[in-house]
Amino acid sequence: MPKLSGPLMSIDAAGTFKQTMTFGIAKGTNWVRPYTHATPRRTTAQATQRNLFKAAIASWKVLTDE
DSSP states (O other): OOBOSSOSTTSOOOEEETTTEEEEEETTEEEEEEOOOOOOOOOHHHHHHHHHHHHHHHHHHTOOOO
16 A cells, blocks of 8 residues: 555545545555455355354344243
8 A cells, every 4th residue: 555645635535536546544644545346255154154144133033022
């Protein structure tokens, strides 16, 4: 990640610009990096955990006050 040595267009910026650059501020330091899009990972272990969580939610919803 490159460090900026001068002001970022004379303003503090945070966020993504036209899916090309991402700007931010961390610990008082401005930074900029190329935009990256996170790709969802669909592993078997993650699917198993999601299904267990869905089952737990379904079980919780059918509980009564007793």
